[in-house]
Amino acid sequence: MDPVRTFHDLLYGLAVAASPENLMVAVVGLLLGTAIGVLPGLGGTNGVALLLPLTFHLKPTAAIILLASVYWGAIFGGAITSILFRIPGEPWSVATMFDGYPLAKQGKPGVALTAAFTSSFIGAFVAIVLFTFFAPPLAELALKFGPPENFAVLLLAFATIAGLESGDPVKAVLMTFLGLLLATVGFDIVSGSPRMTFGSVALQSGVNFVIIAIGVFGLGEILLTVEEALRIEGLRARLSFRDVWETWKMFPRYVWTIIRSTLLGFWIGVLPGTGATPASFMSYGIARQFSPRGSRFGTGEVEGVVAPETAAHAAGVGALLPMVTLGIPGSPTAAVMLAGFFIWGLNPGPLLFQENREFVWGLIGSMYLANVIGVLIVLTLVPAFAAIVRIPFAILAPLITILCSIGAYAVNNQVLDLWIMLGSGLAGYLFKKLGYPLAPLVVALVLGDMTEQAFRQSLIMGQGSPAIFFTRPIAAFFLAAAIAVFLLPFARNVVRRARGGAVPAEAPGAAGS
Amino acid sequence: MRQAALGFAGLLVVAGIVFMREAARLPTGWTASGPGPGFFPFWLATGFTLAGLAVLVRTWSSNHGQGEPFLPGGAWKRILVVFLPMVGVVAFLHYLGIYLGGLLYLLGYTRLVGRHPWPLVLAVSVGVPLALFLVFERWFLMPMPKGLVLESLLYGR
Numbered sequence: 231m232d233p234v235r236t237f238h239d240l241l242y243g244l245a246v247a248a249s250p251e252n253l254m255v256a257v258v259g260l261l262l263g264t265a266i267g268v269l270p271g272l273g274g275t276n277g278v279a280l281l282l283p284l285t286f287h288l289k290p291t292a293a294i295i296l297l298a299s300v301y302w303g304a305i306f307g308g309a310i311t312s313i314l315f316r317i318p319g320e321p322w323s324v325a326t327m328f329d330g331y332p333l334a335k336q337g338k339p340g341v342a343l344t345a346a347f348t349s350s351f352i353g354a355f356v357a358i359v360l361f362t363f364f365a366p367p368l369a370e371l372a373l374k375f376g377p378p379e380n381f382a383v384l385l386l387a388f389a390t391i392a393g394l395e396s397g398d399p400v401k402a403v404l405m406t407f408l409g410l411l412l413a414t415v416g417f418d419i420v421s422g423s424p425r426m427t428f429g430s431v432a433l434q435s436g437v438n439f440v441i442i443a444i445g446v447f448g449l450g451e452i453l454l455t456v457e458e459a460l461r462i463e464g465l466r467a468r469l470s471f472r473d474v475w476e477t478w479k480m481f482p483r484y485v486w487t488i489i490r491s492t493l494l495g496f497w498i499g500v501l502p503g504t505g506a507t508p509a510s511f512m513s514y515g516i517a518r519q520f521s522p523r524g525s526r527f528g529t530g531e532v533e534g535v536v537a538p539e540t541a542a543h544a545a546g547v548g549a550l551l552p553m554v555t556l557g558i559p560g561s562p563t564a565a566v567m568l569a570g571f572f573i574w575g576l577n578p579g580p581l582l583f584q585e586n587r588e589f590v591w592g593l594i595g596s597m598y599l600a601n602v603i604g605v606l607i608v609l610t611l612v613p614a615f616a617a618i619v620r621i622p623f624a625i626l627a628p629l630i631t632i633l634c635s636i637g638a639y640a641v642n643n644q645v646l647d648l649w650i651m652l653g654s655g656l657a658g659y660l661f662k663k664l665g666y667p668l669a670p671l672v673v674a675l676v677l678g679d680m681t682e683q684a685f686r687q688s689l690i691m692g693q694g695s696p697a698i699f700f701t702r703p704i705a706a707f708f709l710a711a712a713i714a715v716f717l718l719p720f721a722r723n724v725v726r727r728a729r730g731g732a733v734p735a736e737a738p739g740a741a742g743s
Numbered sequence: 744m745r746q747a748a749l750g751f752a753g754l755l756v757v758a759g760i761v762f763m764r765e766a767a768r769l770p771t772g773w774t775a776s777g778p779g780p781g782f783f784p785f786w787l788a789t790g791f792t793l794a795g796l797a798v799l800v801r802t803w804s805s806n807h808g809q810g811e812p813f814l815p816g817g818a819w820k821r822i823l824v825v826f827l828p829m830v831g832v833v834a835f836l837h838y839l840g841i842y843l844g845g846l847l848y849l850l851g852y853t854r855l856v857g858r859h860p861w862p863l864v865l866a867v868s869v870g871v872p873l874a875l876f877l878v879f880e881r882w883f884l885m886p887m888p889k890g891l892v893l894e895s896l897l898y899g900r
Contacts (some may be wrong), residue, residue: 269878288861398802404755404794410763411787418769418780426765426784449829455827457818624857625849625867630844631829639841640885648833656826663813664748682783690777 233363240362243591247599249250252295255288256600259296260607265302267319268310269633277304277348278566281554283572290574291592297567298550298593302354305506306608309346309539310615311548314339315630317448317637322542324443324672325514327365329527331451339616340473344609345535348478351605352488353540357476357547358597366553368500369372375501377687377699382708384681387508388516389716390672399720405661405670412671413678420686432646440646441638442654446668448634449655452627454662473616474609477532478503484536485516489688495541505563506542508680511673513541519715520582533535547597549658553578556592744811745802752799759792824856840890842872 246252260282266277277295285293308320313330326346333342360368392402407739415426416436427433481488491513516640517537518527546563553564553571556578571578576586583590621629638651661668692698698707749876766788767793828851832844839847849868853859859867879885889897 239867361778393885398798398801400794400797404791407791407794409786411791414766414784416789421769421780422773423769423780425769425780428764428765452825453822454820456816622857622859624853624859627825628828628845628849629867629871631825631832632841632848632871635832635841635845636879636887639887640879643886643889645833645836645888648836652826652830652833655829683781686777693772694773694777705769721851 236363238538239591240594242587243487243593243595244598245595246291246588246592247295247595252292252596253599255292256299256596257603257607259299260303260306260604263300263305264604264608265303266300267304267307268324269319269613269637274396277301278349278563280639282566282570285570286573290576290586293570293574293590294593295596295600297570298596299604301546301563301567302543302597302600302604303352305543306347306350306604309350309535310343311633313342313346313535314615314618315448315626317630317634318440318443321443321676322510322538323438324447324507324676325437325510325538325669326535326542327447328514328538328669329529329531332528332534333532338473338530340470340612341477341532341610341614342535344477345473345480347531347605347608347612348564349484349488349491349536349540350543351601352639353400353492353495353542353544354547354601355598357499357544358594358601360496361547361597363593365551368551376598376702377684377691377702378702378705379686379708380501381681381684382699382705382712383512384508384677384684386708386712386715387512388670388674388679388681389712390473390512390519391714394599398665399665399723402670405666405668407672409674409676410678410681412442413439413675414682419679424639426691432644435644436641437650437675438641438647439672440641441651442639442675443672444634445651445654446661446671447653448630448656450662450668452630452660453655453659455623456627470613473614480532481536484533487521487533487537488540491517491537491540493542495544496548498541499545500551506545508540508677509545510538510677514538515673519718530629550593550597554582577618625645744813745807745809747813748802748807749799752795752802755795756792756799762788763792765835818860825852828852836888836890838891840893841887842876843890843893845872845875 247256262281262306263277277300281297281300284395285296288296304320308318308323309330311319312323312327313334316326316327316331318327330342330346333339334393388406392399392406412425413436416424416434418425436735494513494516495506495509498512499505508538514527514534514537517533518524521527521537523531523533540590549564550567553568568578576582576589634651634655638647639645641647658668661671688698691698698705699709755773760815763785766781768785769781769784771785772779828848832839832841835844846868849871850864853867855863856862866872875887879887880889
């Protein structure tokens with residue numbers, strides 16, 4: 231690949247994207263996407279799907295710019311309700327809650343929002359540069375990742391998340407098992423038989439993690455709040471642009487986390503079938519292991535917002551790469567966009583770069599412009615978003631409950647899901663009270679299907695022998711890293727006991743070395 | 744607190760055994776198409792049960808939370824005041840739907856618990872469901888459960 235030629239193409243793409251019509255489409259898409267991201271139940275995937283029919287009247291270039299902008303907007307917007315109310319507006323903003331919500335509770339919603347938006351922007355921007363210059367070779371490399379490699383990477387994700395909470399590691403393991411178990415409910419993809427449904431027909435479609443997350447985090451949080459007293463502590467929140475500036479001043483400290491999260495997120499996005507959600511969780515877990523501030527994660531550490539947001543947005547960009555270059559969607563949202571390609575009469579794949587230069591480079595150019603415009607829009611709105619936490623609790627609590635119900639119902643359009651949401655709200659409250667960490671549950675539920683598929687395919691490839699995980703070098707490397715990270719909290723406990731108690735829980739970056 | 748922790752851990756172990764039995768109804772070994780459908784859930788349920796047992800033993804052998812009440816005084820009442828209306832909204836979903844149910848929930852909670860003035864109470868409890876109705880039903884065409892009452896008002900059915 232010739233960088234000069236690429237640069238030339240990029241300038242052409244920017245010119246296409248900056249045409250008044252395409253620019254306007256991008257702004258409309260961003261605003262719509264942000265709103266879709268804020269509302270739980272309306273996700274980037276169904277947002278894009280709902281707008282797809284509207285694009286039939288547009289030129290293909292404007293159409294893909296509209297859909298991509300909705301996607302960027304949704305990634306920005308998903309963080310807002312996660313940080314303010316602990317309701318994930320989008321699946322990939324669940325990890326943002328872990329530190330974003332404590333920050334908001336401490337009266338710093340502006341800092342959390344600014345950190346989320348800014349790191350989203352950085353992650354996306356760097357990923358777009360990578361996309362521009364390395365798209366074809368990266369797409370080839372991604373195809374070399376088989377089921378054993380994917381399984382080992384997923385195992386690393388679980389290990390890092392189980393080590394997340396500073397509490398009891400056994401409880402973290404228990405919650406991981408529970409999440410993976412819930413993920414197996416419903417039809418088995420390989421054999422087609424219903425599993426773990428206890429004879430219920432409604433359960434055959436499975437337990438969607440969005441419903442569980444809304445229940446354990448959104449409702450569970452309301453129950454915890456009323457237990458203390460009937461209010462949410464956000465009243466002291468400062469509402470000014472000074473938050474933006476002061477958050478930016480902290481960013482140089484997080485440079486390694488940002489670089490790591492961007493590369494990790496981008497790569498996970500490029501891998502087929504993954505996307506922004508696993509990327510955000512893995513990035514959070516790994517940042518917690520490697521950062522010198524790792525022990526403060528979960529208590530309102532800005533870096534804990536930076537890591538998942540950077541990775542989620544970088545993965546969002548990465549997911550478009552195999553779609554454009556190979557015609558393989560990197561995420562569910564990308565799959566919906568891919569459907570658009572065929573409707574607009576385009577064939578994705580290597581030839582697309584030659585045959586539809588305006589389309590491909592217009593899309594790439596619009597990614598640069600849409601992200602710059604997007605971050606400016608959401609940053610301007612930070613004080614307005616932060617003001618929402620000033621709403622009195624007696625109004626906020628029923629409001630949150632209604633939004634949770636709508637979000638849970640929208641997933642499958644079935645009333646049973648609302649009961650599951652209520653039940654998991656109660657369960658989440660009890661878990662939290664008794665010291666069972668919730669993060670491993672939700673992460674395992676999200677990654678469960680993918681993990682089981684990778685595991686079964688690997689065993690089939692290895693004719694039933696688990697040796698396949700150790701004989702392939704990339705898989706073996708990740709597996710070793712996963713085991714090291716997993717044993718870390720146990721080792722830490724042993725060391726602490728041997729030294730006779732009060733040793734601060736520091737996370738030495740021993741993993742994978 | 745200690746009794747609650749012990750009881751909850753015991754409940755998890757029982758649940759784990761139930762999960763194992765449910766998973767074992769499907770083939771858990773090697774089949775013609777690789778590991779059977781029950782393989783993954785069965786071993787997960789086993790791991791879950793073992794972890795539950797470990798938690799139970801550890802809780803038993805420690806005195807953590809001995810004599811502490813599970814909930815601070817009066818918390819039961821506050822929790823039920825929030826939770827029971829939620830259950831009510833879902834239970835009457837068939838008749839009231841999400842919009843009317845939400846309206847009543849907002850109305851009751853903002854007035855009875857929040858003691859806000861009537862104009863604010865009415866503005867919020869009518870405004871919010873109306874706004875949600877417009878967004879979901881009109882613009883995004885995502886039908887939410889409207890309930891028999893609202894359907895008959897809207898469509899005369």
